Amino acid sequence: AIQLTQSPSSLSASVGDTVTITCRASQGIGRSLAWYQQKPGKGLKFLIYDASSLESGVPSRFRGSGSGTDFTLTISNLQPEDFAIYYCQQFSGFPLTFGGGSKVEIK
Amino acid sequence: QIQLVESGGGVVHPERSLRLSCAASGFTFSSHAMHWVRQAPGKGLEWVAVISYDGSVTYYLDSVKGRFTISRDNSKNTLYLQMNSLRGEDTAVYFCARGLSRWVPDYWGQGMLVTVSS
Numbered sequence: 001a002i003q004l005t006q007s008p009s010s011l012s013a014s015v016g017d018t019v020t021i022t023c024r025a026s027q028g029i030g031r032s033l034a035w036y037q038q039k040p041g042k043g044l045k046f047l048i049y050d051a052s053s054l055e056s057g058v059p060s061r062f063r064g065s066g067s068g069t070d071f072t073l074t075i076s077n078l079q080p081e082d083f084a085i086y087y088c089q090q091f092s093g094f095p096l097t098f099g100g101g102s103k104v105e106i107k
Numbered sequence: 108q109i110q111l112v113e114s115g116g117g118v119v120h121p122e123r124s125l126r127l128s129c130a131a132s133g134f135t136f137s138s139h140a141m142h143w144v145r146q147a148p149g150k151g152l153e154w155v156a157v158i159s160y161d162g163s164v165t166y167y168l169d170s171v172k173g174r175f176t177i178s179r180d181n182s183k184n185t186l187y188l189q190m191n192s193l194r195g196e197d198t199a200v201y202f203c204a205r206g207l208s209r210w211v212p213d214y215w216g217q218g219m220l221v222t223v224s225s
Contacts, residue, residue, distance in 0.1 A: 034212075043111075043202055043204075043215030043218060044152075044204075044212075046212070046213040046214065046215075049207070087151070087152055091210050094157075094166045095167075095169070096142075096212075098152040101152075
């Protein structure tokens with residue numbers, strides 16, 4: 001199975017900051033990567049697919065980039081509602097796999 | 108709006124069975140693949156299974172193959188996960204999720220807790 005390694009596992013930031021989360025795949029997956037946001041007790045919110053395509057309705061302060069094995073999620077001008085856990089997920093092959101998550105906390 | 112509502116969870120003894128359901132609304136259920144994904148308490152996400160829009164194709168996580176069966180009833184807009192021979196490591200919140208093209212999950216339910224314990 002393709003392993004996804006996310007870093008950092010947690011970070012502290014302030015409203016208005018820019019944060020970057022990385023996701024590294026154990027083998028090349030092209031651009032078959034998605035990003036999700038999870039808040040406590042909730043299902044996941046779909047943010048980005050195909051590494052950099054923003055899902056409809058997702059604010060433009062979210063940006064994804066990368067291809068092959070290295071990917072990033074950048075959140076600019078962090079807002080209070082952005083404090084959550086973020087997961088990457090590959091859909092290059094089965095089993096689908098997720099990164100371990102990156103928790104964005106308020107500083 | 109799109110809604111996915113899981114039901115059927117609870118506490119079950121090891122080696123027993125449980126069936127989860129996921130009621131879908133707000134979209135054309137029969138046009139989409141559907142997934143089950145789980146999250147053990149305090150842990151990350153683990154994909155479990157997927158079924159194609161018409162039920163003809165299924166894929167499973169190796170550790171559940173032969174024990175879990177994903178199915179759907181497009182006339183009832185409902186997805187199922189039959190879980191047999193349950194183990195402690197199956198304890199998790201189970202989410203159903205809609206699949207887009209190329210199997211990407213987009214909309215997710217709120218999840219349903221399954222606890223396997225004696």
